[in-house]
Each structure stands twice: as structure tokens, then as C-alpha cells.
Amino acid sequence: xxxxxxxxxxxxxxxxxxxxxxxxxxxxxxxxxxxxxxxxxxxxxxxxxxxxxxxxxxxxxxxxxxxxxxxxxxxxxxxxxxxxxxxxxxxxxxxxxxxxxxxxxxxxxxxxxxxxxxxxxxxxxxxxxxxxxxxxxxxxxxxxxxxxxxxxxxxxxxxxxxxxxxxxxxxxxxxxxxxxxxxxxxxxxxxxxxxxxxxxxxxxxxxxxxxxxxx
Amino acid sequence: xxxxxxxxxxxxxxxxxxxxxxxxxxxxxxxxxxxxxxxxxxxxxxxxxxxxxxxxxxxxxxxxxxxx
Numbered sequence: 694x695x696x697x698x699x700x701x702x703x704x705x706x707x708x709x710x711x712x713x714x715x716x717x718x719x720x721x722x723x724x725x726x727x728x729x730x731x732x733x734x735x736x737x738x739x740x741x742x743x744x745x746x747x748x749x750x751x752x753x754x755x756x757x758x759x760x761x762x763x764x765x766x767x768x769x770x771x772x773x774x775x776x777x778x779x780x781x782x783x784x785x786x787x788x789x790x791x792x793x794x795x796x797x798x799x800x801x802x803x804x805x806x807x808x809x810x811x812x813x814x815x816x817x818x819x820x821x822x823x824x825x826x827x828x829x830x831x832x833x834x835x836x837x838x839x840x841x842x843x844x845x846x847x848x849x850x851x852x853x854x855x856x857x858x859x860x861x862x863x864x865x866x867x868x869x870x871x872x873x874x875x876x877x878x879x880x881x882x883x884x885x886x887x888x889x890x891x892x893x894x895x896x897x898x899x900x901x902x903x904x905x906x907x908x
Numbered sequence: 909x910x911x912x913x914x915x916x917x918x919x920x921x922x923x924x925x926x927x928x929x930x931x932x933x934x935x936x937x938x939x940x941x942x943x944x945x946x947x948x949x950x951x952x953x954x955x956x957x958x959x960x961x962x963x964x965x966x967x968x969x970x971x972x973x974x975x976x
Contacts, residue, residue, distance in 0.1 A: 746915070747915055750917065755912070759914055786935060798934070812950075820942070891932070891936060891938075891939050892936050
């Protein structure tokens with residue numbers, strides 16, 4: 694492997710290497726002042742910081758994010774979820790923990806408005822979770838893709854606001870859309886959140902990725 | 909049953925499984941209540957549209973008033 698070594702002023706050296714099988718390729722340096730972002734520094738330099746993500750290796754009841762990941766470092770979090778249920782006709786739900794870390798499950802805990810591609814719009818100030826309303830299923834090709842933007846979950850003086858955009862293949866095998874917004878009904882430090890299906894597990898092969906958004 | 913916490917797969921305790929099973933029952937009930945509300949709203953909308961049409965409004969005029 695051919696390489697160039699550049700010594701540091703004080704110590705050490707940086708080695709720039711070509712791959713063993715290099716082909717005929719050109720890397721052009723930008724005509725500007727700055728630092729090169731590497732695969733290591735990408736997360737710290739980017740405005741979107743990947744905090745967690747995986748493809749579920751087995752059927753899973755819920756995916757939960759605790760205060761280890763949901764901190765005051767970021768005011769906004771983005772969660773992408775690509776979920777397929779184990780049980781037919783299921784809806785992805787989102788729930789938060791209260792300021793003691795206890796999951797909130799009652800209709801006095803959330804409010805939501807949603808606009809749907811099929812069916813009547815939804816507006817309810819007494820819901821027990823944030824829901825995409827329509828159901829996806831277990832038929833061939835059926836699953837749901839959800840993008841949540843979660844704002845100020847750890848603020849003590851603001852209600853956590855959630856905006857979401859869900860595309861899914863409904864239990865009849867057709868395309869469906871739900872877009873909406875909701876909030877936690879009480880302004881408090883919401884110590885984490887979770888997603889899950891309303892009537893069963895997430896199927897193996899479902900996946901998610903969580904980002905923190907730098908202010 | 910398993911859960912994923914902060915990217916780590918964990919076997920749920922028997923107590924957690926019990927809570928989860930109870931949540932599935934209550935969540936299914938909440939979902940049905942939500943669907944019932946939406947169905948009632950659909951019915952109210954259709955009834956309201958028909959009453960407007962009975963007054964002589966065209967479908968286009970009703971759409972202009974309340975949306976399609």
C-alpha cells in the first residue's frame with residue numbers, strides 16, 4: 694500500500710494511504726480553509742448527531758430511549774422508525790416518561806392533531822399516546838415509516854412538542870399517510886420516551902435511528 | 909419478551925411482561941375508542957352535508973363551505 698507520511702511539528706506523523714487496489718481515481722482538495730471531517734469526527738462536526746440506531750434482531754416489545762441518550766444537550770431529537778408489526782392491524786404509539794421517569798399512559802397526558810390522506814382529520818386533547826391512527830399489517834410488503842421530531846423533551850417550563858410524518862402501507866395493502874403534531878399535556882422534564890405497537894411486538898428486521906439536532 | 913433500551917436488547921422481567929400485556933389490552937381499547945370517535949365524526953359530517961344539500965346547495969357549494 695503506497696502512502697505519504699507527514700510529520701507533526703512536535704511529534705508523530707499522519708499517514709495518507711492509497712488502497713491496495715486503487716483503481717484510477719482522483720480526490721480533489723477544496724480551495725478553502727478548514728479541517729477534513731473523518732468517519733470519527735463526522736458525528737461531532739455534523740449538526741445531526743447519531744445517538745442510536747439498529748435493525749432489531751428479534752421480535753421486540755418496545756424501543757426505549759432513557760435519560761442516558763435524551764439529555765439537555767439537544768433541544769430537538771429526530772427519530773426515524775421503520776416498523777413492521779408481528780400482529781396484523783397495528784399502530785405505532787409514542788409515549789414519554791414524566792419527570793420521575795415513569796411512563797405516562799393516561800388520556801390526560803397527551804394532545805394530538807393529525808391530517809390524513811385517507812379518512813377524516815383528527816383532533817383530540819385527551820389521548821393516551823401519540824398515534825398515527827391508521828393501522829399497518831403483516832401482509833406482503835406492509836410496514837410503517839415514521840419520522841418524529843421531538844422538541845424540548847427535557848425542558849421543565851415547556852410542554853414537549855412532537856411533530857410527525859408517517860407513511861405506511863395499511864392493513865389492506867394500500868398507501869396511507871398521516872401528518873400531525875401533538876404534545877405532552879404538562880410542561881415538565883420528560884425523562885425519555887418509547888415507541889411500540891398498540892397490540893403486539895415489533896417484528897425482527899424493523900429498524901430505527903435517533904439523532905440529536907444541534908442548536 | 910424483549911425490549912430495546914438505548915440500543916441494547918434486554919430480556920424483560922416477568923413484572924415488565926405483565927405490565928406490557930396489560931398495556932396492550934388498554935391500548936387496544938384506547939385505539940377502538942379513537943376509531944369510534946372518528947367514525948362518529950364521519951357520520952356527523954355526512955349528515956351535515958346531506959342537510960345542506962336538502963336546503964338546495966350543490967355539492968360544489970357544500971365543498972366550498974366545509975371542504976370535500
